[in-house]
Amino acid sequence: MDNETKQKINKRYERELNRGERFWPDSIFKDLIVSLGIFVLLIMLATFIGVDAQPRVDPSDTTYIPRPEWYFLFLFKFLAIYGQIPVLGKIEWLATVAVPGLVILVLALMPFIDRNPNRYYGKRVLPISVMAIIVVDIVMLTIMADVPTVTENGSMLPGILQAIAGMVIPLVAIILLFLMTFVFRKTSTKTMIWTAAISAILTIGLTGGVLAWFPVPATTETAVATTLVDQISAGQDLYSVNCVECHGDDGKVTKIEGVKGLEGKLIPAINSTDVLYTLDDATLAEVIAYGRPEAGMTPFGKAYGGQLSTSDIENIVTFMRYTWDDRFEAPKLKPLYPPLAAGEVPSYDVHIAPIVKRYCLSCHQAGKQNNNYLMDTYDDILKTGDQAPNVTAGDENSTLLKVIEGTPIPDPKDPTQTLIRAMPPNGHMSPDIINVFKLWIMNGMPQTAEDAAKLSVTPTPGAGSTGTPATTPTP
Amino acid sequence: MWKNVYEWLDERLGLNDLYKNLLDRPEPKGNWWNTLGSAALFLFILQGVTGIFLTVYYTPSPDHAYDSINYIMNGVAFGWLIRGIHHWGATLMVVVVFIHMLRVFVTASFKYPRELTWLIGIGLFLVTLGMGFTGYLLPWNQQSYWATTVGTQIAGSVPFIGDFILKVLRGGSDLSALTLQRFFSAHIWMLPAALAGLIGVHLYLIIKHGESNFPSKED
Ligand code: HEM
Numbered sequence: 001m002d003n004e005t006k007q008k009i010n011k012r013y014e015r016e017l018n019r020g021e022r023f024w025p026d027s028i029f030k031d032l033i034v035s036l037g038i039f040v041l042l043i044m045l046a047t048f049i050g051v052d053a054q055p056r057v058d059p060s061d062t063t064y065i066p067r068p069e070w071y072f073l074f075l076f077k078f079l080a081i082y083g084q085i086p087v088l089g090k091i092e093w094l095a096t097v098a099v100p101g102l103v104i105l106v107l108a109l110m111p112f113i114d115r116n117p118n119r120y121y122g123k124r125v126l127p128i129s130v131m132a133i134i135v136v137d138i139v140m141l142t143i144m145a146d147v148p149t150v151t152e153n154g155s156m157l158p159g160i161l162q163a164i165a166g167m168v169i170p171l172v173a174i175i176l177l178f179l180m181t182f183v184f185r186k187t188s189t190k191t192m193i194w195t196a197a198i199s200a201i202l203t204i205g206l207t208g209g210v211l212a213w214f215p216v217p218a219t220t221e222t223a224v225a226t227t228l229v230d231q232i233s234a235g236q237d238l239y240s241v242n243c244v245e246c247h248g249d250d251g252k253v254t255k256i257e258g259v260k261g262l263e264g265k266l267i268p269a270i271n272s273t274d275v276l277y278t279l280d281d282a283t284l285a286e287v288i289a290y291g292r293p294e295a296g297m298t299p300f301g302k303a304y305g306g307q308l309s310t311s312d313i314e315n316i317v318t319f320m321r322y323t324w325d326d327r328f329e330a331p332k333l334k335p336l337y338p339p340l341a342a343g344e345v346p347s348y349d350v351h352i353a354p355i356v357k358r359y360c361l362s363c364h365q366a367g368k369q370n371n372n373y374l375m376d377t378y379d380d381i382l383k384t385g386d387q388a389p390n391v392t393a394g395d396e397n398s399t400l401l402k403v404i405e406g407t408p409i410p411d412p413k414d415p416t417q418t419l420i421r422a423m424p425p426n427g428h429m430s431p432d433i434i435n436v437f438k439l440w441i442m443n444g445m446p447q448t449a450e451d452a453a454k455l456s457v458t459p460t461p462g463a464g465s466t467g468t469p470a471t472t473p474t475p
Numbered sequence: 476m477w478k479n480v481y482e483w484l485d486e487r488l489g490l491n492d493l494y495k496n497l498l499d500r501p502e503p504k505g506n507w508w509n510t511l512g513s514a515a516l517f518l519f520i521l522q523g524v525t526g527i528f529l530t531v532y533y534t535p536s537p538d539h540a541y542d543s544i545n546y547i548m549n550g551v552a553f554g555w556l557i558r559g560i561h562h563w564g565a566t567l568m569v570v571v572v573f574i575h576m577l578r579v580f581v582t583a584s585f586k587y588p589r590e591l592t593w594l595i596g597i598g599l600f601l602v603t604l605g606m607g608f609t610g611y612l613l614p615w616n617q618q619s620y621w622a623t624t625v626g627t628q629i630a631g632s633v634p635f636i637g638d639f640i641l642k643v644l645r646g647g648s649d650l651s652a653l654t655l656q657r658f659f660s661a662h663i664w665m666l667p668a669a670l671a672g673l674i675g676v677h678l679y680l681i682i683k684h685g686e687s688n689f690p691s692k693e694d
Contacts, residue, residue, distance in 0.1 A: 001587055009587060014501040016688035024498035031513035038514055038567060039521070047557020049503070051548070054616035056541050059650070066621035069611050071569045071604075079629075096632045108597040110580070111590035119690035120582040131580055227549050289516050 002043050005117050040231050053224040056311040060303030070182070075100065080149050081163045084156070114260035126181045129196035136200040137170045140207040146216040158214040165206035173199030207233025225315060228322075229331050237308055237357065238312050242300060244362035248426040258425030260369040262296045271324035284317045285310075345443040346436050347452035348378045355433055356381070359424055371420070378447050387420070393444045401441055404434055496682075503688030508582075511575035513682075518568040519670065522606075525561040526663065533613070535659035537652050540615035565607055572603050583694075584687040585645040595673050602670050609662040615655060623658075624650055 021027065021348040042286065058064070068076060082095040083086075104393030114127055119126060144166065176195050180187035225234040240249065246262065247253050249269030256262045268275050279287065288308070289301025300306035301313060308316075322330040336358060337351040346352065356364075356375050364375035373385030382391060387409075392397045399409060403423040422428065446452040485491055532551060534543045547554035576596060579585055585593035612623040627650070631641030646653030688694075 006587060012693065013503075013685070013688065017501040017685065020501055020503040020688070021505055023500040023502050024494075027502050028498070030505055030507060031510045031517075034507070034510040034514050035517035038517065038571075041554070042521070042560045042563050042567065045563040046556050049563075050555065051562045053545075053548070054614065054618045056617065057537070057615050057620045058617060059620070064617050064621050066625040067618055068622040068626060069607050070566070071607065072626070091630045093634050093637070096629045097634070104597070104601070108594060111585045111587075111593050114583075114586070117586060119687075119694035120692055121581070121587060121690065122692070123585060128581060131577070135577065143663070226545050423645055442583070 001115070001117065009117065030346045053226045055224050055309060058302065060301070061309055070142065071450060073145035074132070074138045075147045077141040077162070077166065081159065081166055084159050084163060091338055124190065125192045126177055129177055129192055132196055133170050133173050133177075133199055133203075136203055137166060140203050141166050144207055147210055147214050148217065149243040151214065155381045158210060161206060161210050161213075163421070165203050165210065169202050169206070174178050224311070228318070229333060231315045231318045232322050232330065232333060233319075234312075235315035235317070235437050238308065238316050239319055239359040241361050241365070242308070243316075244359065244424070244426075245368065246297065246426075247360050249424070249429075250427070251320070253426045256296075256426070258363060258369070258421065265296060267295070270320070276320070281317050281321070284320065284445060288313045288316060336433075340436065340439070343457040345446060345452045345455040345457075346440045348381075348440070348445070349450045350449050350452070351436050352381075352440055353378075355429075355436065359429055359433075363424070382445070391441055393446065394442060396438075397440065399440055401438060404429060404437060490576075500682070500685070502686050505686075506689050508572070508578045509686060511571055511578060515568060515572045515575055516674065516678075518564055518571060519674065522561060522564050522568060523667065525564065528557045529561060530663060535613065535655050537615060537655060538654060540613065540655060542617075544614045556559055569603060569607055572600055576600060582687065582690055588684050589687060592677060592684070595677045595680065598673050599670065599677060602673065606662060606666050606670070607665065609658040612655065612658045613662065620650060623654070627654075657665050 067073075078099075079095050083092075088094065110127075114124075118124060141148045144162055147158055147162065149162060151154055151158060163244060171252075173195055177192055180192055180195070225231040241253075246256050246259055246267070247270050250271050254269050256265045256267060263377060270276075289298075289299065289306070290304055291297045291306075293297035293299065298306065300308045302309055321328045328472075336344070336354050340346060340351075360375050362368075364373055366374060371386040373388075373390060374380040382389060385399075387399050391401070392398050395401075399420065400423075403420055406422045406428055408418040408422050409420040411417040440446075443455050446455055481490070529547065532543055532547050532554070534540060544558070548556055549555075549593070579593065579596065585596075608623075608626060612619045627641055627644045630644055631637045633640055643650060644653070644657070646657050
């Protein structure tokens with residue numbers, strides 16, 4: 001740049017200063033308002049949205065889908081789209097290093113590339129249009145980030161459409177703009193603006209299409225337990241499903257019953273001080289993860305082919321400590337089910353499901369020895385099992401009721417043999433819980449809380465019940 | 476009385492000169508887009524303050540990082556607020572810095588005499604992204620662990636020296652306690668120091684050349 005231009009620029013700036021404002025207070029005032037607004041916004045975000053709790057690190061869980069900070073998502077999408085290109089797509093560093101590096105370099109050297117001294121927008125259509133196209137592209141790639149490039153049934157269509165929206169259209173538009181400026185020369189400003197606008201509209205439209213046609217697969221977001229109470233209950237649930245089978249709902253079992261291959265095996269009671277004092281948290285976690293394969297306890301950790309993540313195992317250990325280890329004082333926990341008022345009928349959703357989960361599900365799930373009686377859903381409880389139906393509404397002699405009351409069912413062909421043992425085979429439930437089952441079965445086995453409320457008898461008149469026939473009208 | 480105190484201080488500190496040189500400057504007619512730089516500065520300071528509070532409880536070791544964050548969220552009074560502000564502040568800072576850069580680009584404020592301001596700005600942008608990248612690993616949860624695994628892998632795809640970069644970033648061939656320690660050190664010492672230094676030069680240059688005017692047909 002020659003000195004004359006520099007002087008012209010400086011003169012012009014001088015003039016602007018003379019009809020401008022003071023830094024203090026005029027500019028600072030605006031700055032403070034914006035900063036204050038940002039501060040308030042941040043407090044609102046922190047209060048009302050907060051920070052999502054994430055599960056603990058689990059290096060063995062290679063199925064975890066990595067997700068970077070959202071402002072890097074567009075790069076991830078760019079890499080995914082690029083990776084589909086035949087041949088070129090195999091040369092990874094072109095997309096990971098060369099392209100981003102080049103973009104940053106061009107951006108950094110902007111003052112030396114764009115040497116024309118004009119600053120007015122109308123005289124800088126090329127750089128502004130190109131930047132606009134790139135920014136729109138970045139935003140759209142971010143929005144599309146969660147849509148996979150290949151559908152479940154192997155169709156490449158979403159990937160191809162994404163490539164057109166996120167790569168082909170912007171690239172073609174940018175090349176056209178450069179051609180217009182440097183090769184055709186005479187192109188009007190209007191045409192260039194239209195080129196940029198149309199490419200942006202196409203990119204946005206196609207992105208909308210991709211989102212509409214290929215829904216983002218639902219991620220199974222499991223709630224992460226962060227408070228001690230939540231961790232203990234999460235641990236208890238996991239323990240119920242995975243361990244009750246062999247160790248009983250209270251960890252007391254010393255002789256395994258009702259488990260194929262381990263019938264009658266003697267084991268240490270894992271709620272005893274013997275076990276809890278000798279094994280520290282890390283060892284307990286290791287026992288659960290690795291199991292005791294030689295003794296019959298299967299591995300549970302994902303690293304060894306099981307189902308449980310590090311967080312899960314951690315929660316089970318926490319549950320064991322706070323429930324059985326007398327050196328730990330348990331915080332107040334939620335009861336297994338809300339206590340029943342007089343005349344209230346229990347429902348499956350509110351009462352039976354949590355009880356079944358704690359006491360029965362460990363054995364009564366697919367793949368276990370249980371006479372094909374699955375208890376994971378309302379319908380399965382009613383319909384499955386070799387002796388199906390195991391429960392009949394209003395039937396006091398339902399098989400399920402009998403066995404949980406501690407009466408084994410004899411084999412009809414040979415009455416000296418038991419067909420079904422008392423349930424659970426490794427200990428029995430408290431009378432309160434058995435009573436909940438009984439009330440539920442005798443009152444028609446309602447599934448939802450609303451159904452149960454309709455069946456409930458309210459002893460005190462006007463307590464919200466919609467007049468069940470059982471209540472006598474009050475004078 | 477106050478006047479005397481002020482005069483005494485002014486004699487030793489030169490408050491009046493400071494006021495004249497820093498605050499009482501002429502500026503071209505202002506524009507709301509020009510507040511974004513100072514908004515980025517505000518966010519940088521806010522991140523610094525909340526970050527310092529977080530280090531009181533945060534422990535950068537694989538065994539304790541997760542639990543210490545958990546404790547900050549549930550055990551420390553207003554810990555959730557401090558972490559919430561730091562978390563969202565990081566997001567907002569990237570957005571604000573990016574839009575600040577866009578406005579400088581659109582108004583062509585990077586042209587003579589502000590070329591160096593722009594170059595320093597690019598440095599600021601990259602370091603800000605670096606802050607986001609290193610900070611993301613610190614909670615040491617699934618998301619951060621795997622995102623960093625992939626992120627460092629990408630850095631490791633540079634031809635020839637990729638392997639070296641990968642090892643430098645991770646402190647070995649795998650993510651480990653060393654990686655966490657390194658990212659922590661980068662996040663609270665190296666990058667903020669670089670950021671502070673660059674911001675200092677950036678601000679000096681802005682005061683030296685003055686805020687550019689909004690371009691009109693004459694420019
Ligand atoms: C941590 C990040 C940053 C901070 C704290 C910061 C701070 C500031 C401040 C306070 C101003 C004056 C007010 C304004 O024009 O908004 C400014 C102006 C400027 N910034 Fe930044 N900035 C940052 C990042 C960037 C980036 C990423 C770029 C571009 C690559 C950049 C380039 C410029 C330029 C060229 C000016 C002069 C603008 C003019 O005179 O009109 N800055 N910056």
